[in-house]
Amino acid sequence: MSEKLIVALDVPDKEKAMDIVEELKDVVSFFKVGMELFYREGPKLISDLKNLGLKVFLDLKLHDIPNTVGRALKNLIDLEIDMVNIHALGGKEMLRAAYLVKDEALKRKGKAPIILGVTVLTSMDQETLEQIGFKIELTQLVAILAKETKEAGLDGVVASAQEVSLIKKICGPEFITVTPGIRRFEDANFDQKRVLTPKKALELGADYLVVGRPITAASNRKLAAQKYLEEMEGVWHGSL
Numbered sequence: 001m002s003e004k005l006i007v008a009l010d011v012p013d014k015e016k017a018m019d020i021v022e023e024l025k026d027v028v029s030f031f032k033v034g035m036e037l038f039y040r041e042g043p044k045l046i047s048d049l050k051n052l053g054l055k056v057f058l059d060l061k062l063h064d065i066p067n068t069v070g071r072a073l074k075n076l077i078d079l080e081i082d083m084v085n086i087h088a089l090g091g092k093e094m095l096r097a098a099y100l101v102k103d104e105a106l107k108r109k110g111k112a113p114i115i116l117g118v119t120v121l122t123s124m125d126q127e128t129l130e131q132i133g134f135k136i137e138l139t140q141l142v143a144i145l146a147k148e149t150k151e152a153g154l155d156g157v158v159a160s161a162q163e164v165s166l167i168k169k170i171c172g173p174e175f176i177t178v179t180p181g182i183r184r185f186e187d188a189n190f191d192q193k194r195v196l197t198p199k200k201a202l203e204l205g206a207d208y209l210v211v212g213r214p215i216t217a218a219s220n221r222k223l224a225a226q227k228y229l230e231e232m233e234g235v236w237h238g239s240l
């Protein structure tokens with residue numbers, strides 16, 4: 001079973017989420033809960049998933065002033081999640097507030113989740129940046145945001161697998177890269193702009209691959225997940 005594959009539970013309610021978990025739990029052990037599901041089901045869903053022995057990435061992409069982010073993050077850390085993220089665009093002070101909360105949790109509980117900075121969403125490309133007034137190369141912005149996240153003391157970033165080599169070069173091999181926008185050749189991109197295959201993502205050094213619709217919207221989800229895992233197995237020689 002691969003802990004490098006994170007399946008996104010982008011569904012409206014617990015019933016639908018648990019159907020997916022039930023279908024995949026023999027082959028997938030790491031699930032992502034995003035805004036859609038968390039805003040309806042809240043913390044109880046997280047404890048239900050944890051009680052099944054699963055790992056949970058709570059993908060809420062916090063983005064607010066440092067004080068608010070720090071306080072919100074403290075509540076999320078207490079849900080015993082394994083991974084959580086905040087928008088690196090919130091700046092140095094906000095990232096540092098997140099780090100201080102993690103540090104405090106480590107001292108208080110002896111453990112804390114992986115905390116990631118979100119760089120540039122994988123649904124964005126150079127044109128999207130220009131539309132909102134950014135006059136900077138997208139990869140350069142990713143590099144700046146990754147560096148800020150690292151300097152704040154956080155564990156890694158969410159970025160496209162296309163930027164993994166650059167991020168590892170700047171922030172070091174231990175700095176974690178979590179990469180959505182993963183697609184097998186035959187899968188539809190939907191709204192994702194910066195995509196890469198699972199094979200290529202792992203070859204470039206991505207630590208975790210996030211996949212949603214190509215697996216969760218498939219008629220046979222377990223088979224779809226297995227196809228991703230097979231492609232990953234060809235590259236990564238850990239224990240799948």
Ligand SMILES: O=c1ccn([C@@H]2O[C@H](COP(=O)(O)O)[C@@H](O)[C@H]2O)c(=O)[nH]1
Binds near residue numbers: 008180
């Ligand atoms: O830059 C980002 C950050 C987060 N996501 C999330 O990943 C999944 C991807 O789902 P797919 O169906 O495989 O496109 C989704 O939950 C996003 O919210 C991202 O895509 N890009």
